[in-house]
Amino acid sequence: MITYRCRAAFISDVHLGTPDCKAGYLLDFLRSLRCEKLYLVGDIVDMEALGKRMWWHADHSAVLAEIFDMARRGVDVTYIPGNHDAPMRGLAGQTFGGVKIALDAVHEGADGRRYRVSHGDEFDPEQVGRTWLVHLGEVMHRFICWTNRRVHKMRQRMELPYLPLSIIIKSHIGKALDYIRSYEARVAADARERGFDGHICGHIHFGHVRAIDGVLYLNDGDWVEHCTALVEDDTGAMELLHWSEQPAALGRASRELVLPSPAAALALAPLARRYRDLSELRPAA
Numbered sequence: 001m002i003t004y005r006c007r008a009a010f011i012s013d014v015h016l017g018t019p020d021c022k023a024g025y026l027l028d029f030l031r032s033l034r035c036e037k038l039y040l041v042g043d044i045v046d047m048e049a050l051g052k053r054m055w056w057h058a059d060h061s062a063v064l065a066e067i068f069d070m071a072r073r074g075v076d077v078t079y080i081p082g083n084h085d086a087p088m089r090g091l092a093g094q095t096f097g098g099v100k101i102a103l104d105a106v107h108e109g110a111d112g113r114r115y116r117v118s119h120g121d122e123f124d125p126e127q128v129g130r131t132w133l134v135h136l137g138e139v140m141h142r143f144i145c146w147t148n149r150r151v152h153k154m155r156q157r158m159e160l161p162y163l164p165l166s167i168i169i170k171s172h173i174g175k176a177l178d179y180i181r182s183y184e185a186r187v188a189a190d191a192r193e194r195g196f197d198g199h200i201c202g203h204i205h206f207g208h209v210r211a212i213d214g215v216l217y218l219n220d221g222d223w224v225e226h227c228t229a230l231v232e233d234d235t236g237a238m239e240l241l242h243w244s245e246q247p248a249a250l251g252r253a254s255r256e257l258v259l260p261s262p263a264a265a266l267a268l269a270p271l272a273r274r275y276r277d278l279s280e281l282r283p284a285a
Helices: 023-032 047-052 058-072 086-091 138-157 165-170 174-194 262-267 269-279
Strands: 008-011 037-040 076-079 099-101 105-108 114-117 198-201 208-212 215-219 228-232 238-242 248-253
Touching: 023 058, 037 058, 037 105, 047 086, 058 076, 058 099, 114 174, 174 198, 174 208, 174 215, 208 238, 208 248, 215 238
Parallel strands: 008 037, 037 076, 076 099, 114 198, 198 215
Antiparallel strands: 008 228, 105 114, 208 215, 228 238, 238 248
């Protein structure tokens, strides 16, 4: 087993309790992870989906057990509920099984940079709508996820690595890219107004490392489509990791440089290409 060491790790949008959750990959990542701090940045258990249809897999229980085990081993675990596990927000300020529950957090990097950490649904105003649903349509989004799930199973039978088909499809839809761009701009603007060096969030299921007017926008992605986590090394550099049969670095931000990783172009070319294309977008003036 690979051992991945870092100072802090951030994961969100796991959506345990749904068939689309890639719990097996996440479980492998958590078992490989050696970190001081773990931030669960919302939508870990999809209580909204479970309220409509009860669905659960043994791997989902194993993910929760691993998180609590990490807390017992001394990892500082902070759980920031999102919109799909919003009932947990009522427990803010409490600790459950060694896991601290908070509405948001401030993370200070090893290099002294300060980041606000929140799920990110607060940046999705009413006129924009619920995440992707206005831009893709609820039916279209369900179909894309269903297709992604079927393609994944087929590729597993052929012993091929995971391909985030849904992300590639979304990245070709202009309205989805416009939504991503405006969302990132709102998050960065809020961090700047609050005096932070950056903001770490999830919510929109599109992991990204991007500098916007001197502020770092860091989205840790998800474990439904991307299978990504954001990690901080001992120097304070932030890196976005894809974790499946072929782990790859998709982006990195240090004090000196913000760039996509060359390794991504080799190990996960389709996804890396979409990151490159998205990073070329600029907020409207």
